[in-house]
Amino acid sequence: MGILEVKGVGKNFGGLKALSDVNLSVQENTVHAIIGPNGAGKSTLLNCLVGKLIPDTGSVMFNNQSVLGRKPHEINQMGISRVFQTPEIFGDLTVLENVLIPCFAKRDGAFRLHAFEGVRREKELMDKAMQMLEDVNMADKRHMHSASMSRGDKRRLEMAMCLVQEPKLLLLDEPTAGMARADTNNTIDLLKEIKEKRDITMAIIEHDMHVVFSLAERITVLAQGTPLVEDTPENIKGHPKVREAYLGEAH
């Protein structure tokens, strides 16, 4: 049994079959990539895992518990964090505050009326947030207004916000989209480093084959809402069906 078990998931938008009969099993402590052409349903699948969408059919089990019907914050509390395709950060707040919020969520749960404590006096969480910023090389930017940063930095910040919660499963929706080559390589290194340091499972949606083949241990190819194949990177590279569907080669 994998840490994440998706069985027979289907999702329609009006008449459009965005997903049909998706089966996916992500093993604990692996990096599992989901690739596929634009519109294949990758983001839709991710949305079904985090409570943003509810699938029309099928089941999604995380650690032997169903996530279906749970709210996004409840699913996060179960140990799933998500990086969005366009970075979702707290734009009006500073970089440090952005990382502090997930620290509070992890410690205090979905709600706590801590109206008199003083953020600055939460020494432990402050240290934790600072350590995380150092890990992603953003410590010097901690007082920056986060909305004013580059897109690459916003993504990195979002990743830090997810990682600081030490999730069991990290979902990444195209984490290097819109990044320069150097930033992409940094992100690969960062993800590799995280993988070595912690017990973490990652499911990553990616367009960039360089990223996929540097990180993934298993790859699922999605086309028109259904998985085509699931295999190791070596086998996927040469798979004729994949070349046809994904790389757009007719023969």
Add this chain to the structure above:
Amino acid sequence: MFGLDSKDSKLLLIVAVLALAAPFILNPFPAGSELAQFNAGYPDLMQRFVIFGIFAIGFNILFGLTGYLSFGHAAFLGVGSYSAVWMFKLLSMNVIPAIILSVIVAGLFSLLIGYVSLRRSGIYFSILTLAFAQMSFNLAYSVLTPITNGETGLQLTLDDPRVLGQTATADGSIPVTNLFGLEMRSTYELVLGAWNFQFNAGYYLSAVIMLASFYMAIRIFRSPFGLMLRAVKTNQTRLNYTGMNSRPYTLAAFVVSGMYAGLAGGLMASMDPLAGAERMQWTASGEVVLMTILGGAGTLLGPVLGAGFIKYFENIFSKINDNVLHGWFAFLPDGMEDLLVTIVHPFVGKGWHLTLGLLFMMVVIFLPGGLIEGGQRLGKLLRRKSAKQDDEDANKSASTAAE
């Protein structure tokens, strides 16, 4: 100081000094002089400054931090006033139980309204709060007459029970509000030459409560709770995917700001023990929105400043009539004098709304951060100028040294 860092302590200290010395600060012009009408150091006006300050401080906790714009907060103010007057009728003329009851009742009332209204956000939330407040206003006028005394408003009478106090004083009049015997209306007058300074017990009670409210607001702003409220404002999606449930946070902010409004309403009734439905009208709700935006939503000092500004305009600008204007421009030739009076006339007296409206528009367009932003920009400009001056001085001394 009191668990605040040095910057916040300084802010609190400044506000405290301003509030406690208000009878002096607001009375700079000698009585009888041409400018005496700009004095604002009268007990009832000063009371209004700080009471509306409390109202705006509380409103800012909701609107400034979470961005949820309520158009119905006057309902909580009104509920607070009614509760306080009932306490004066039934229990005693001591203001403490009255104020406590106002805060509790307003808190419960805002819990109910907030719970329903917060199911929506943005404009729909605003409309829901407005609808609730208008409903309360209309109910207070009609069906709820046994509680609110309808159009007349709720007043004290000579046959109220006042179980812990007295129904009527020895000379047969209605007793007055007090704080353990200290009458709210008692005023000490200090005459210094041409100046007449008034120190009123009611004002000082209100000012101390305003300072406590301000202190609480600082603590909330700097707390993890305050951080979450700001997170709600900037990205609710991210907050939810970070494991936080935004609804209880916004509801808590709504109730806290409702309790502040109730406190203001209770204080208002403690200064003058009557309560009418018009306190709940939408114009009153709109006023606190204006105060907060004018001063600077989301800043600590802004709402207090905005409240002071609007109340000053309402009470001082509205009193400038044509006679006063003629007095000002009397030194000019007659034709010029009349012309100027005609030009200025629409902006003062009954036209004070026009001046305030123009001012508000200017602030929203040019200073989206409110008067506070104006102050900050001014401060920066002055600092840059003085830095430039320093540079020039340094250059000069360097060149003289080189010679």
